[in-house]
Amino acid sequence: MRVVAGGVALLAVLSSGAPALAATSTTGQVVIVHGVRGLVANVDVDGNRALSAFQPERTTDPLTLTAGTHTVVVRRANDASTTPVLQRTVTVPAAGLVAAAVGLTSDGKPSLTLFNERGAAVPAGKARLIVRHIAAAPTVQVTLDGRPYGAELSGGPQQSISDLAAGNHAVAVMGADGTPVLASQNVPLRAGSVTTIYLIGSATEGTLTWLARVSDARALAGVPTGTGGLAATSGPAPWSAAALVLAVLLLALPTLRARRRR
Secondary structure, eight states, X not given: OEEEETTEEEEEOOOOSOOOOOOOTTEEEEEEXXXXXXXXXXXXXXXXXXXXXXXXXXXXXXXXXXXXXXXXEEEETTOOOOOOXXXXXXXXXXXXXXXXXXXXXXXXXXXXXXXXXXXXXXXXTEEEEEEEEOSBOOOEEEEETTEEOSXXXXXXXXXXXXXXXXXXXXXXXEETTSOEEEEEEEEEEOTXXXXXXXXXXXXXXXXXXXXXXXXXXXXXXXXXXXXXXXXOOOOXXXXXXXXXXXXXXXXEOOOXXXXXXX
Protein backbone atom coordinates (compact mmCIF):
# COMPACT_ATOMS: atom_id res chain seq x y z
CA MET A 1 0.00 0.00 0.00
CA ARG A 2 1.46 3.34 -1.01
CA VAL A 3 0.07 6.68 0.08
CA VAL A 4 1.61 10.00 -0.91
CA ALA A 5 1.26 12.81 1.63
CA GLY A 6 3.01 16.15 1.39
CA GLY A 7 5.58 14.90 -1.08
CA VAL A 8 6.62 11.96 1.10
CA ALA A 9 5.73 8.41 0.10
CA LEU A 10 4.48 6.32 3.02
CA LEU A 11 5.03 2.63 2.44
CA ALA A 12 3.21 0.09 4.62
CA VAL A 13 4.76 -3.38 4.61
CA LEU A 14 2.12 -5.70 6.04
CA SER A 15 2.83 -8.90 7.99
CA SER A 16 1.20 -12.31 7.61
CA GLY A 17 -0.68 -11.72 10.85
CA ALA A 18 1.91 -13.14 13.24
CA PRO A 19 1.96 -11.05 16.43
CA ALA A 20 5.12 -9.52 17.81
CA LEU A 21 6.38 -11.31 20.89
CA ALA A 22 6.17 -9.62 24.28
CA ALA A 23 9.27 -8.78 26.27
CA THR A 24 9.31 -10.23 29.79
CA SER A 25 11.57 -10.08 32.84
CA THR A 26 13.80 -12.68 31.18
CA THR A 27 13.62 -11.48 27.58
CA GLY A 28 14.04 -8.29 25.62
CA GLN A 29 13.28 -7.15 22.09
CA VAL A 30 15.44 -5.95 19.23
CA VAL A 31 14.53 -4.08 16.05
CA ILE A 32 17.16 -4.43 13.32
CA VAL A 33 17.61 -1.38 11.11
CA HIS A 34 19.51 -1.92 7.85
CA GLY A 35 20.95 1.36 6.62
CA VAL A 36 23.83 0.22 4.38
CA ARG A 37 22.81 0.78 0.79
CA GLY A 38 23.77 -1.99 -1.62
CA LEU A 39 24.42 -4.60 1.09
CA VAL A 40 22.13 -7.64 0.98
CA ALA A 41 22.97 -9.33 4.27
CA ASN A 42 22.68 -12.52 6.24
CA VAL A 43 22.46 -11.83 9.96
CA ASP A 44 23.46 -14.44 12.54
CA VAL A 45 22.82 -14.19 16.28
CA ASP A 46 24.87 -16.44 18.53
CA GLY A 47 25.74 -18.61 15.54
CA ASN A 48 22.14 -19.07 14.38
CA ARG A 49 20.73 -17.55 11.19
CA ALA A 50 18.27 -14.80 12.12
CA LEU A 51 17.79 -13.05 8.78
CA SER A 52 18.58 -14.29 5.28
CA ALA A 53 19.12 -11.97 2.32
CA PHE A 54 18.01 -8.98 4.39
CA GLN A 55 17.53 -6.08 1.99
CA PRO A 56 18.93 -2.62 2.71
CA GLU A 57 16.74 0.30 3.75
CA ARG A 58 14.46 -1.98 5.75
CA THR A 59 13.70 -2.61 9.41
CA THR A 60 12.30 -5.66 11.17
CA ASP A 61 9.46 -6.18 13.59
CA PRO A 62 10.58 -6.35 17.23
CA LEU A 63 12.37 -9.69 17.66
CA THR A 64 12.49 -11.40 21.06
CA LEU A 65 15.74 -12.67 22.62
CA THR A 66 16.71 -13.77 26.07
CA ALA A 67 18.00 -10.85 28.12
CA GLY A 68 21.76 -10.62 28.25
CA THR A 69 24.72 -10.57 25.88
CA HIS A 70 24.54 -11.81 22.29
CA THR A 71 26.93 -11.89 19.34
CA VAL A 72 25.63 -10.42 16.10
CA VAL A 73 27.45 -11.21 12.84
CA VAL A 74 26.59 -9.63 9.49
CA ARG A 75 27.80 -11.21 6.24
CA ARG A 76 27.09 -10.54 2.60
CA ALA A 77 24.43 -12.90 1.30
CA ASN A 78 25.70 -15.53 -1.17
CA ASP A 79 29.30 -14.79 -0.19
CA ALA A 80 31.36 -17.91 0.48
CA SER A 81 33.92 -15.91 2.46
CA THR A 82 33.94 -16.52 6.19
CA THR A 83 35.00 -12.95 6.86
CA PRO A 84 32.05 -10.98 8.28
CA VAL A 85 31.21 -7.47 7.19
CA LEU A 86 30.46 -6.66 10.81
CA GLN A 87 30.61 -8.47 14.15
CA ARG A 88 29.62 -7.07 17.51
CA THR A 89 28.51 -8.13 20.97
CA VAL A 90 25.25 -6.50 22.04
CA THR A 91 23.41 -6.48 25.35
CA VAL A 92 19.64 -6.90 25.37
CA PRO A 93 18.05 -5.50 28.56
CA ALA A 94 15.33 -7.45 30.36
CA ALA A 95 11.88 -6.19 29.27
CA GLY A 96 13.67 -3.65 27.10
CA LEU A 97 13.39 -2.70 23.44
CA VAL A 98 16.48 -1.64 21.51
CA ALA A 99 17.19 -0.76 17.89
CA ALA A 100 20.33 -2.31 16.42
CA ALA A 101 21.12 0.05 13.55
CA VAL A 102 23.56 -1.14 10.91
CA GLY A 103 25.03 1.89 9.18
CA LEU A 104 28.35 3.47 8.25
CA THR A 105 31.00 5.38 10.14
CA SER A 106 32.03 8.81 8.90
CA ASP A 107 34.82 7.17 6.87
CA GLY A 108 32.48 4.61 5.28
CA LYS A 109 33.10 1.50 7.38
CA PRO A 110 30.12 -0.66 8.50
CA SER A 111 29.01 -0.03 12.06
CA LEU A 112 26.34 -1.19 14.46
CA THR A 113 24.83 1.28 16.91
CA LEU A 114 22.35 0.47 19.68
CA PHE A 115 19.52 2.83 20.61
CA ASN A 116 17.03 2.52 23.47
CA GLU A 117 13.51 2.51 22.03
CA ARG A 118 11.63 2.84 25.31
CA GLY A 119 10.47 6.31 26.29
CA ALA A 120 7.99 8.37 28.22
CA ALA A 121 4.40 8.60 27.04
CA VAL A 122 3.72 11.03 24.21
CA PRO A 123 1.32 13.84 25.28
CA ALA A 124 -2.21 13.63 23.90
CA GLY A 125 -2.50 15.09 20.43
CA LYS A 126 1.28 15.20 19.95
CA ALA A 127 3.73 13.17 17.86
CA ARG A 128 7.34 12.34 18.69
CA LEU A 129 10.15 12.76 16.18
CA ILE A 130 13.52 11.07 16.75
CA VAL A 131 16.45 11.84 14.43
CA ARG A 132 19.53 9.58 14.23
CA HIS A 133 22.69 9.76 12.11
CA ILE A 134 24.18 6.45 10.90
CA ALA A 135 25.54 7.70 7.56
CA ALA A 136 29.03 8.10 6.13
CA ALA A 137 28.83 11.85 6.54
CA PRO A 138 30.45 14.54 8.67
CA THR A 139 28.82 16.30 11.59
CA VAL A 140 25.42 17.64 10.54
CA GLN A 141 22.73 19.94 11.87
CA VAL A 142 19.18 18.76 11.23
CA THR A 143 16.62 21.51 10.87
CA LEU A 144 12.88 21.29 11.46
CA ASP A 145 10.64 23.86 9.81
CA GLY A 146 13.70 26.00 9.17
CA ARG A 147 15.12 25.92 12.71
CA PRO A 148 17.83 23.74 14.28
CA TYR A 149 16.39 20.50 15.65
CA GLY A 150 18.47 19.57 18.67
CA ALA A 151 22.25 19.61 18.75
CA GLU A 152 24.58 18.76 15.89
CA LEU A 153 24.84 15.01 15.20
CA SER A 154 28.18 13.33 14.54
CA GLY A 155 26.94 9.77 14.16
CA GLY A 156 26.85 7.01 16.75
CA PRO A 157 24.43 6.95 19.68
CA GLN A 158 23.55 10.65 19.53
CA GLN A 159 19.96 11.54 18.70
CA SER A 160 17.54 14.45 18.73
CA ILE A 161 14.09 13.92 20.28
CA SER A 162 11.07 16.18 20.71
CA ASP A 163 7.28 16.01 20.94
CA LEU A 164 5.65 18.08 18.22
CA ALA A 165 2.27 19.08 16.87
CA ALA A 166 0.87 16.41 14.57
CA GLY A 167 0.94 17.20 10.85
CA ASN A 168 3.54 17.81 8.14
CA HIS A 169 6.95 19.16 9.12
CA ALA A 170 9.88 20.14 6.90
CA VAL A 171 13.14 18.34 7.74
CA ALA A 172 16.46 19.28 6.15
CA VAL A 173 20.14 18.56 6.82
CA MET A 174 22.92 21.14 6.94
CA GLY A 175 26.66 20.74 7.36
CA ALA A 176 28.31 22.10 10.49
CA ASP A 177 29.35 25.12 8.40
CA GLY A 178 25.79 25.75 7.22
CA THR A 179 26.23 24.15 3.78
CA PRO A 180 23.08 22.30 2.61
CA VAL A 181 23.62 18.53 2.77
CA LEU A 182 20.12 17.17 2.15
CA ALA A 183 17.24 19.21 0.80
CA SER A 184 14.10 19.83 2.82
CA GLN A 185 11.50 17.03 2.86
CA ASN A 186 7.98 17.05 4.28
CA VAL A 187 7.61 14.42 7.01
CA PRO A 188 4.04 13.62 8.15
CA LEU A 189 3.74 13.05 11.89
CA ARG A 190 0.63 11.31 13.18
CA ALA A 191 -0.74 12.06 16.66
CA GLY A 192 0.12 9.28 19.11
CA SER A 193 3.00 7.99 17.01
CA VAL A 194 6.79 7.94 17.28
CA THR A 195 8.58 8.53 13.97
CA THR A 196 12.28 7.68 13.97
CA ILE A 197 14.26 8.82 10.94
CA TYR A 198 17.78 7.60 10.25
CA LEU A 199 20.19 9.51 8.04
CA ILE A 200 21.81 6.81 5.88
CA GLY A 201 24.02 6.56 2.81
CA SER A 202 27.25 8.33 1.91
CA ALA A 203 27.94 12.03 1.52
CA THR A 204 30.92 11.52 -0.79
CA GLU A 205 28.94 9.16 -3.04
CA GLY A 206 25.92 11.48 -3.10
CA THR A 207 23.56 8.83 -1.72
CA LEU A 208 22.34 10.40 1.52
CA THR A 209 18.67 9.76 2.24
CA TRP A 210 16.29 8.98 5.11
CA LEU A 211 15.10 5.62 6.44
CA ALA A 212 12.20 5.86 8.87
CA ARG A 213 10.23 3.67 11.23
CA VAL A 214 6.81 4.69 12.58
CA SER A 215 5.64 3.12 15.85
CA ASP A 216 2.67 3.33 18.19
CA ALA A 217 3.77 5.59 21.05
CA ARG A 218 1.87 3.49 23.60
CA ALA A 219 3.86 0.42 22.63
CA LEU A 220 7.22 2.14 23.04
CA ALA A 221 6.12 3.40 26.44
CA GLY A 222 5.39 -0.19 27.46
CA VAL A 223 1.59 0.08 27.31
CA PRO A 224 -0.15 -3.05 25.93
CA THR A 225 -1.76 -2.41 22.56
CA GLY A 226 -3.32 -5.79 21.73
CA THR A 227 -2.07 -8.76 19.76
CA GLY A 228 -0.66 -6.56 17.01
CA GLY A 229 1.42 -4.42 19.40
CA LEU A 230 4.79 -4.77 21.01
CA ALA A 231 3.21 -6.05 24.21
CA ALA A 232 1.36 -8.90 22.55
CA THR A 233 0.85 -12.29 24.16
CA SER A 234 3.41 -15.03 23.69
CA GLY A 235 3.79 -16.70 20.31
CA PRO A 236 6.35 -18.77 18.38
CA ALA A 237 9.96 -19.17 19.44
CA PRO A 238 12.30 -16.16 19.22
CA TRP A 239 13.83 -15.53 15.77
CA SER A 240 11.27 -17.84 14.15
CA ALA A 241 10.28 -17.23 10.55
CA ALA A 242 6.96 -15.70 11.60
CA ALA A 243 8.66 -13.25 13.94
CA LEU A 244 10.94 -12.11 11.14
CA VAL A 245 8.12 -10.94 8.84
CA LEU A 246 8.50 -7.26 8.08
CA ALA A 247 5.51 -5.44 9.55
CA VAL A 248 6.60 -1.87 10.06
CA LEU A 249 5.77 1.44 8.46
CA LEU A 250 8.62 2.80 6.35
CA LEU A 251 8.94 6.30 4.99
CA ALA A 252 10.37 5.86 1.51
CA LEU A 253 11.73 9.36 1.15
CA PRO A 254 13.09 9.99 -2.36
CA THR A 255 16.84 9.50 -2.73
CA LEU A 256 18.43 12.91 -2.95
CA ARG A 257 21.81 13.45 -4.52
CA ALA A 258 24.01 15.50 -2.22
CA ARG A 259 27.01 17.13 -3.83
CA ARG A 260 30.50 16.49 -2.48
CA ARG A 261 31.15 19.14 0.11
CA ARG A 262 30.48 19.24 2.38
